[in-house]
Amino acid sequence: MATTEDSTVGSLSTAPPLSTEQQLDEIALDKSTLNVYRKALTYNVIGKYDPKITQLVYHTSHSVLYQFNQDSENWDKLEYEGVLSIYSRNQAVDDKAKMSPNYILNNEIYTYGLMILNRIKTENFCLGLLSNKNVIDSDMIVEKNDDLIILKNLKDETYGIWIFDKADRENMFNILNVILNQSQSI
Numbered sequence: 001m002a003t004t005e006d007s008t009v010g011s012l013s014t015a016p017p018l019s020t021e022q023q024l025d026e027i028a029l030d031k032s033t034l035n036v037y038r039k040a041l042t043y044n045v046i047g048k049y050d051p052k053i054t055q056l057v058y059h060t061s062h063s064v065l066y067q068f069n070q071d072s073e074n075w076d077k078l079e080y081e082g083v084l085s086i087y088s089r090n091q092a093v094d095d096k097a098k099m100s101p102n103y104i105l106n107n108e109i110y111t112y113g114l115m116i117l118n119r120i121k122t123e124n125f126c127l128g129l130l131s132n133k134n135v136i137d138s139d140m141i142v143e144k145n146d147d148l149i150i151l152k153n154l155k156d157e158t159y160g161i162w163i164f165d166k167a168d169r170e171n172m173f174n175i176l177n178v179i180l181n182q183s184q185s186i
Helices: 020-049 101-107 166-181
Strands: 053-069 074-089 112-118 125-129 141-145 148-152 158-163
Touching (some): 020 053, 020 074, 020 112, 053 112, 074 125, 074 158, 074 166, 125 166, 141 166, 148 166
Antiparallel strands (some): 112 125, 148 158
């Protein structure tokens, strides 16, 4: 019994192989698409906790939070690790307004927020940020010390934020410095 083979059966139609440049372009496009997706997802998650979010300013994928213990003069690692984001909030503040720390804390008057979306437990870390020009009798402070970004809030609590990537750490410090110490907006 004779059989005839159809030339299309058993063979796959293949496109010509991509050049190295085309492969790199596809990888870059995939990374860009993934980055947009991550930002959108982060924005939406933060929006569930802070509905006043207006824009994601900066985020980094891995951070760890420490708190300075005044008694032992050591850094205590807290149970907050994960994506760290800085975002702007829909909160109008008169540039010339000066408010007490208690008024700011009680009314959550912050133009920016910092949030760590925690991978360790269900509770996230949140910190409101406001330019020091709007605060009387107290300042929020940001400093860089070795591998930590150090933040002192209006309650005089001192936190250290470790960020895995050195370039991200530098960018995050610069953004926090602009928010807290200068009059221009980001």
